Amino acid sequence: MTRSLSIAALTTLAASTLAAQTPNAPARAAQLHVGSDTVAGALPPVTPGPTIAAYQATVDRIVDAAVKDSTAWKRMAELTDTFGPRLAGSDALEKALDWVLARMKDDGLQNVRGEPVMVPHWVRGAESAELVTPTRRKSLTILGLGGTVGTPPNGITAPVVVVSDFDELQRRAADVKGKIVLIDAPFVSYGETVMYRALGASRAAKLGAVAMLLRSVASYSMNTPHTGGLRYDSTVARIPAAAVTVEDAMLMHRMQQRGQPITVTLKLGAHVLPDVPSKNVVGELVGREKPDEIVIVSGHMDSWDVGQGAMDDAGGVAVSWEAVKLLKRLGLTPRRTIRVVGWTNEENGARGGQGYAKAHAAEAAKHVFAMESDNGAFRPLGMGVTASDSAVAILRQVGALLGRMNAAALTLGGGGTDVGPLAQLGVPVGEPEVDGSKYFWFHHTNADTPDKLDPADMAKLVGVIAAYAYVIADLPEPLPRGTPRTSSR
Amino acid sequence: MTRSLSIAALTTLAASTLAAQTPNAPARAAQLHVGSDTVAGALPPVTPGPTIAAYQATVDRIVDAAVKDSTAWKRMAELTDTFGPRLAGSDALEKALDWVLARMKDDGLQNVRGEPVMVPHWVRGAESAELVTPTRRKSLTILGLGGTVGTPPNGITAPVVVVSDFDELQRRAADVKGKIVLIDAPFVSYGETVMYRALGASRAAKLGAVAMLLRSVASYSMNTPHTGGLRYDSTVARIPAAAVTVEDAMLMHRMQQRGQPITVTLKLGAHVLPDVPSKNVVGELVGREKPDEIVIVSGHMDSWDVGQGAMDDAGGVAVSWEAVKLLKRLGLTPRRTIRVVGWTNEENGARGGQGYAKAHAAEAAKHVFAMESDNGAFRPLGMGVTASDSAVAILRQVGALLGRMNAAALTLGGGGTDVGPLAQLGVPVGEPEVDGSKYFWFHHTNADTPDKLDPADMAKLVGVIAAYAYVIADLPEPLPRGTPRTSSR
Numbered sequence: 016m017t018r019s020l021s022i023a024a025l026t027t028l029a030a031s032t033l034a035a036q037t038p039n040a041p042a043r044a045a046q047l048h049v050g051s052d053t054v055a056g057a058l059p060p061v062t063p064g065p066t067i068a069a070y071q072a073t074v075d076r077i078v079d080a081a082v083k084d085s086t087a088w089k090r091m092a093e094l095t096d097t098f099g100p101r102l103a104g105s106d107a108l109e110k111a112l113d114w115v116l117a118r119m120k121d122d123g124l125q126n127v128r129g130e131p132v133m134v135p136h137w138v139r140g141a142e143s144a145e146l147v148t149p150t151r152r153k154s155l156t157i158l159g160l161g162g163t164v165g166t167p168p169n170g171i172t173a174p175v176v177v178v179s180d181f182d183e184l185q186r187r188a189a190d191v192k193g194k195i196v197l198i199d200a201p202f203v204s205y206g207e208t209v210m211y212r213a214l215g216a217s218r219a220a221k222l223g224a225v226a227m228l229l230r231s232v233a234s235y236s237m238n239t240p241h242t243g244g245l246r247y248d249s250t251v252a253r254i255p256a257a258a259v260t261v262e263d264a265m266l267m268h269r270m271q272q273r274g275q276p277i278t279v280t281l282k283l284g285a286h287v288l289p290d291v292p293s294k295n296v297v298g299e300l301v302g303r304e305k306p307d308e309i310v311i312v313s314g315h316m317d318s319w320d321v322g323q324g325a326m327d328d329a330g331g332v333a334v335s336w337e338a339v340k341l342l343k344r345l346g347l348t349p350r351r352t353i354r355v356v357g358w359t360n361e362e363n364g365a366r367g368g369q370g371y372a373k374a375h376a377a378e379a380a381k382h383v384f385a386m387e388s389d390n391g392a393f394r395p396l397g398m399g400v401t402a403s404d405s406a407v408a409i410l411r412q413v414g415a416l417l418g419r420m421n422a423a424a425l426t427l428g429g430g431g432t433d434v435g436p437l438a439q440l441g442v443p444v445g446e447p448e449v450d451g452s453k454y455f456w457f458h459h460t461n462a463d464t465p466d467k468l469d470p471a472d473m474a475k476l477v478g479v480i481a482a483y484a485y486v487i488a489d490l491p492e493p494l495p496r497g498t499p500r501t502s503s504r
Numbered sequence: 505m506t507r508s509l510s511i512a513a514l515t516t517l518a519a520s521t522l523a524a525q526t527p528n529a530p531a532r533a534a535q536l537h538v539g540s541d542t543v544a545g546a547l548p549p550v551t552p553g554p555t556i557a558a559y560q561a562t563v564d565r566i567v568d569a570a571v572k573d574s575t576a577w578k579r580m581a582e583l584t585d586t587f588g589p590r591l592a593g594s595d596a597l598e599k600a601l602d603w604v605l606a607r608m609k610d611d612g613l614q615n616v617r618g619e620p621v622m623v624p625h626w627v628r629g630a631e632s633a634e635l636v637t638p639t640r641r642k643s644l645t646i647l648g649l650g651g652t653v654g655t656p657p658n659g660i661t662a663p664v665v666v667v668s669d670f671d672e673l674q675r676r677a678a679d680v681k682g683k684i685v686l687i688d689a690p691f692v693s694y695g696e697t698v699m700y701r702a703l704g705a706s707r708a709a710k711l712g713a714v715a716m717l718l719r720s721v722a723s724y725s726m727n728t729p730h731t732g733g734l735r736y737d738s739t740v741a742r743i744p745a746a747a748v749t750v751e752d753a754m755l756m757h758r759m760q761q762r763g764q765p766i767t768v769t770l771k772l773g774a775h776v777l778p779d780v781p782s783k784n785v786v787g788e789l790v791g792r793e794k795p796d797e798i799v800i801v802s803g804h805m806d807s808w809d810v811g812q813g814a815m816d817d818a819g820g821v822a823v824s825w826e827a828v829k830l831l832k833r834l835g836l837t838p839r840r841t842i843r844v845v846g847w848t849n850e851e852n853g854a855r856g857g858q859g860y861a862k863a864h865a866a867e868a869a870k871h872v873f874a875m876e877s878d879n880g881a882f883r884p885l886g887m888g889v890t891a892s893d894s895a896v897a898i899l900r901q902v903g904a905l906l907g908r909m910n911a912a913a914l915t916l917g918g919g920g921t922d923v924g925p926l927a928q929l930g931v932p933v934g935e936p937e938v939d940g941s942k943y944f945w946f947h948h949t950n951a952d953t954p955d956k957l958d959p960a961d962m963a964k965l966v967g968v969i970a971a972y973a974y975v976i977a978d979l980p981e982p983l984p985r986g987t988p989r990t991s992s993r
Contacts, residue, residue, distance in 0.1 A: 093762070096755055099641045107640065150586045151596065156950070198848070237726035237951035238811070262953040266585055269954075273582070321754075322727070462726035464751040465758075 046322020054396045054448055057204030057424035063412035067486065073347065074416040074482045081341055081478030082420075088470035090118075091333035091392070095323035095465055097136030102320040103360040104136030104291050112316055115296045115332070115357055122340050124298030124355070134360040135292040137162055137321055144228070144257065146267070147172065148466065149275035157257045158242040158321060160212060160229065161363045164253045169228050170282035171195070177264075177271045181211075181218060191363070192223030195279055199230045199264040205455055208232050216256035217248035226281050227256040232266035234455040238262050241459045244318050244363050255283045295360040300339050302351040302488060309378070310488040311385035312338055312355050312480055315433055322463035326454070330392030330468045332357045338481035341452045349488035351383060358433040359407045361389070368433030372440060374418075379440035383493040385430025386445045388480065391457075393449035394472040395422040395479040399429020402443035410445070410494070413486045422479050423446055427500055437487035443494050447479055519850060537814050538967035543885045543913035543937055550764055552901035556975065562836065562906040563971045570830055570967030573907075577959035579607075580822035580863070580881070584812035588857040592849040593625030593780050601805055604785045604846055613787030613844070621850040621859030623782040626651055628809055629773020633717070633746065635756070636661065638764035646746045646946075647810060648733040648772045649701060649718065650852045652828050653742045657690070659693040659771035660684070660715050660744065666753075666760045670707060681712030682769055686720045694944055697721050698732070706737035713855040715770050716745040719753035723944040727751050730948045731808050731854050744772045782848040784856045789828050789975060791840040796867070799977040801827055801969055804850035804922055811952035815834075819881030819957050821846045827970035838896075838977035840872060847872035847922040850878070857922030868929035872982040875934045876920025877969065879947075882938035884911040884968040888918020891932035892986030899934070899983070902975045911968045913937055916989055932983050936968055 063071075077350020094111060101108035112129060119127045137222065144155040174235075177197045184196065196219035197210045209232050216227040231241035238260045247253045270277050302308060313329025339355045339363045341347070358367035372379070384402075387461075398411050398415075407427070414425045430444040438444045457463045485496060552560075566872040579595040583600060590597035601618060616770035633644040660787075666686045667673045673685065685708035689700045698721050705716040727749045736742045748756075759766050785805065791797065801818025807813020829845045831837070847856035863866070886906070889899050896916070903914045927933045938961075946952045976983060 051950050092758060096758055101643055150590050153588055157744075225874070235726075237728045237945065238727045238947070238953065262951070262955060265955055266953070269581060269585055456726065460726070462728075462751070464727065466751060466754055 026114050029153050036094050054426060054496045057397060057426050058104065058411055060418070060423060061411045061415055064340065065417050066491070067409070067412040067416065069088035070083050070486045071416055072163070073485065075346065075419070077341065077347070077481045077485060078417070078478040080345055081481060082474045084474055087333040087337040087392070087472035087473045087477050088465070088468060089475070090331045090337070091325060092465040094333070095325045096331045100320045100322055100324045101316060101318045103134040103293060103363055104138070104265030104288065105320070108359065109293065112294055112296050112359065115316065116281045117439060119296070119298035119336070123343065124339065125301045127298040129296055130151070130374060131292055131294045132359060132366045132373065133290045135364045135367045136288040136291050138286055138288060139154040140165060140286060142257065142283045143474040144259070144279055144281045147280055148278040149270055155263045155279070156238055156240050156260045158240040159255070159257045159285050161215070161242055161244040161319060163216070163245060163283060163285045165283045165285040166226070166255045166281055167369050170279060170280045173225050175228070175267060175277040175279050177268045184218060184222070186328060188222045191219065194224055195226045195228060195281065196224040197228040197259070197264060197267055199268045199413060202232060202234050204457065207230065212258070213242050213246045216254050217251050220251045220254045220394050228279070228281070229256065229258045231258045231261055232346045232455070233261055236261035239460050239462055242321060243459045255281060256287070257281065257283060270432070272480045289488070295359055295371055296357040296458055298339065298355050299351045300343055300348060303348045304350040306352050307380045307381050308493060310351055310484050311356055311382065311434065312353060312354040312484050313358060313385070313387045313433060314389060315367065316357040316430070317360050319362055319459045320432055321459065321481060322461045323465065325465045326391045326457050326463050326467050327459065328361065328389045330473060331388035334473055334480055335388055336474045338484055341477060341481050342485055347485055353484050353488050353489040361432050365432050369436050372436030376440065379437065379442060382442040384443050384445065384487045385434040385437045386447070386477070386480065386483065387434045388447050390449050390451050391454045392468050392473045392476050393451055395447050395449055395476045397422050397424025397444050397448040398483060399426040399448050400443065400445035401430045401438055402445070403427060403495055404500045405495040405497065406443050407500045409490070413483055414488070417479055417482060418476060420478065428504070441496050443496065447476060449476065479489055510926055522610060543915060544775050546886060546915050547900055549903055549907070549912060550900045552904050555980070556901040556905065559975045560905055562974065564908070565834065566830065566836070566970045566974060567906070567909055567967040569834055570970060571960070571963045574959035576822040576826040576881070576962045576966050577954070577957060579826070580781065580814060580818045580957065580962070581823070581954040584814045589809045589811055589813045590805060590807050592623040592782060592806050592852055593627070593777065594660055594809070597806050597848065598782065601783055601785050601846070601848065605807065606824070608785070608787035612832065613828065614790045618783030618785055618786040619860065619863060620781055621848060621855050622779045622784045623855045624853045625777040626852060627646065627775055627777060627778050628652060629775060631746065631772045633771070633775070634750070634769045635766070636769055636861055637767040638759055644752045644768070645727055645729050647729040648744070648746045650731055650733040650775050650808060651828040652705070652734060652745045652772060652774045653670045653713070653773045654774040655744045655770055659769045661767060662714050664717070664756060664766040664768050666757045672709070673707060673984060677711045680708065682768065683713055684715045684717060684749070685713040686717040686756055687752060688757045691721060691723050691944065693834070694721065701732050701747070702735045706740050706745050707742045709743045713743060715743050717768070717770070718745065718747045720747045720750055721842035721944070722750055725750035728949050729812060732948045744770060746770065746772060784848055784860055785846040787828065787844050789832055789837060789842045792837045793839040795841050796870050797840040797982060798871045799866070799873065799973050800845055800923065801842060801973050802845040802874070802876045802922060803849060804847040804856065805850050806851055808851055808948045810948065812954065814954045815946050815952045815956050816877045816881045816948065816954045819962060820877035823881050823965045823969055824877055824965045827973055830966060830970050832972055836974055838853055838974050840977040842973050842977050847878045849992065850921050854921050857925050860922070861925030868926065868931060871926055871931040873932050873976045874923040874926045875936070875969065875972065876923045877919045877936050877965070878940050879940050880937060880943045881957050881962045881965050882940055884936050884938055884965045886911050886913025886915065886937040887934050887972060888915040888937050889932065890917060890919045890927055890988045891934070891935035892982040892984055893985065893989045895932050896989045898979070902972055904972060905975070906968055909964060909967065911964070916991070930985050932985065936965060938965065
């Protein structure tokens with residue numbers, strides 16, 4: 016996933032295997048309003064000038080065709096039903112990538128190809144956790160964190176110390192040695208809370224803890240564990256780390272508050288295998304005048320190894336892909352090339368986006384705009400962009416063409432993990448803004464399944480992506496580059 | 505659980521091991537509005553006459569004291585954290601019952617005792633299901649249905665036929681022999697949808713199916729399986745039956761729609777052991793004038809063997825128990841005795857309620873009113889009752905005393921599984937009406953944990969139960985008996 020990345024985060028991420036899961040995002044996450052038709056922090060509406068206003072009829076045609084069609088949802092469902100979750104290194108991911116390439120060829124897309132990159136190969140293995148004391152043996156519902164080391168085969172059995180945050184961890188530093196630390200930090204926002212997943216294991220290890228358990232980073236729970244990447248500090252021991260459910264974290268916290276000694280046995284079979292070859296999957300609608308100038312629409316093909324990776328992010332791939340198919344079907348070939356990319360390894364390495372930027376560095380100047388849809392293919396509200404003042408001025412006008420479907424909002428700071436390396440090369444980037452009010456209910460869980468996305472909302476999102484991509488790819492001049500605008504004033 | 509039982513259902517249930525899980529409830533379930541302060545189907549407001557109006561100050565005192573106190577939530581949490589889920593026959597249930605008796609004695613309740621009954625002892629055992637074809641091996645998330653027979657140790661591997669309802673099952677009768685039938689019936693209401701859980705296995709067996717899988721009876725799912733009782737038809741073979749998640753049911757349905765052959769391996773270790781002794785737990789606030797006349801407040805102590813049985817129904821026990829403690833603390837001893845009962849074996853036998861009615865049959869006429877709180881200890885809206893016209897006329901006035909806290913609604917048809925046998929003996933019965941809009945999110949699942957109940961809402965519910973119990977137990981005359989009123993006109 017990414018949700019609400021600042022450009023600062025994008026910059027950080029390109030060099031990080033933690034991908035989008037840094038604590039850099041809170042400002043923008045707080046800014047973005049979800050659950051209604053208004054988007055807080057969006058720039059005020061503008062009236063398009065004559066150049067862009069001339070596209071209104073075409074945009075209407077795109078949107079009208081998009082909303083009649085549920086192909087994006089069906090493809091997302093077929094892909095995720097057939098291949099299941101698709102972690103980097105898995106056979107499922109490679110088969111899914113090949114399936115997409117075959118279907119893109121069937122669709123008549125041009126220059127369909129896999130672009131090879133090497134990806135990490137972390138394997139979860141068997142895992143379990145059991146509450147041994149105080150009162151009854153009880154299985155805890157867990158998911159090892161992505162990248163965790165394993166435990167010895169018999170597991171680690173140790174007393175548990177529960178803390179609510181890093182301050183309390185520091186205050187209880189003397190209690191932690193030889194213990195399992197459970198961080199029971201309530202969800203505030205992803206940006207604020209995910210730091211415990213990212214950094215908790217090493218912070219606990221620094222104080223002598225033998226393992227770290229984390230309250231799942233979740234805005235709602237039905238006893239639902241959430242996985243996601245962690246980041247080991249190379250200066251301290253790597254200790255095993257797993258997410259427990261919100262419910263089980265609260266249970267153990269209550270036990271501690273009652274003065275009951277808590278003991279857990281944690282077994283994680285996680286291990287790392289050598290890197291394996293993978294690929295970004297690419298297809299094109301070649302531009303009629305400037306085929307070497309590129310607008311990217313994209314999502315990521317990989318997922319964590321749970322659920323079906325439907326919301327995160329097969330849906331993003333499906334809407335981006337369908338947007339290009341739609342333009343093709345309507346006979347709308349823009350001046351420039353629109354390139355759909357299904358990235359590999361967003362979740363635990365970001366090697367797909369990094370590899371693309373490296374391989375295409377010489378053509379970076381020819382990349383006019385790069386979009387990634389990775390906020391869940393929910394009802395569209397607008398677009399979030401990281402682009403120069405003058406590009407933003409143009410993009411606001413493009414957004415205004417979507418006022419009819421309440422998707423005219425333009426916010427600043429958007430992008431996506433996999434287009435981050437392109438942003439570092441100066442490419443304007445963006446991501447659809449959507450109603451992500453339930454995003455962190457399903458994120459990185461077994462509940463990330465096709466039913467969580469709505470065919471009609473996905474169809475609207477296809478329209479938004481297709482409209483932006485078409486207009487940007489067809490404008491007489493490419494989007495102006497320059498220092499990204501960061502303030503809405 | 506019970507939710508929204510009609511008196512017809514109550515009558516049926518006393519003789520049924522399916523307890524509240526019959527399809528008899530839809531009329532009342534549809535009538536009951538949840539999620540706001542209004543209760544559809546409630547009788548119009550009334551102004552209390554002088555006899556009942558005289559209780560307003562006392563009711564206000566009860567409510568004021570109730571809402572200041574979160575003991576009910578804390579007790580529910582301690583009970584369920586300590587003993588976990590409490591299926592009839594389990595050691596956990598018996599230990600929990602003993603714990604309640606000890607705490608009731610600590611509280612200074614009178615005549616604290618266990619009243620013995622024998623209960624069934626069904627054991628889930630190890631269970632699993634695996635999707636073998638069409639495309640990938642995938643574990644299905646299941647819960648065997650309560651009372652299911654097991655499979656052979658190596659499981660049952662068979663093709664799956666997916667149907668949406670019993671009509672489709674009949675239409676596909678020729679396809680079913682030797683197959684596993686998956687009933688993917690979307691949730692309409694509990695009353696309407698639960699019949700597939702109750703009857704599905706035998707309906708499928710009649711056509712030669714070898715096992716039955718059921719889409720969980722759930723109004724929301726985060727890949728959450730819901731267990732609950734089934735009812736075998738004695739004229740056909742007993743086949744194993746398990747609930748799959750809504751997500752997995754939809755997955756297999758999509759596969760069938762794509763023309764893909766589906767095969768599942770189902771392993772259930774379920775088996776039945778001999779009946780074991782259990783008990784209803786009882787404590788009293790003995791009446792000052794008519795100690796042999798009884799008002800019951802109650803909930804059930806047992807639960808299914810998943811989650812913590814917090815909503816269903818430790819919360820109901822806790823609020824009923826706390827209501828009696830509250831009256832005691834306030835020095836409010838009514839004319840009649842208020843008896844708090846924690847029933848055993850509501851979920852898979854109803855032997856607690858049946859045993860009580862049998863043991864106390866001779867004193868049935870002395871039971872003035874019997875309440876059971878088993879709709880989840882959520883925000884109170886009023887009371888649902890099964891009582892004579894003249895009793896209803898009185899109960900409406902009692903409800904009016906709770907207008908200040910928006911809990912004045914009186915609806916017809918309420919009760920609870922465990923007070924059903926008393927209703928058959930002519931005792932007026934009732935159940936608190938609550939905002940149960942999320943009840944079927946958590947019902948019979950691993951997500952039924954203390955966090956799903958709110959301390960402030962439970963405190964309000966304590967006030968409502970205490971107010972009703974006190975006034976009814978203190979009125980000069982007992983509630984009049986007679987044929988229950990069934991129409992709100």
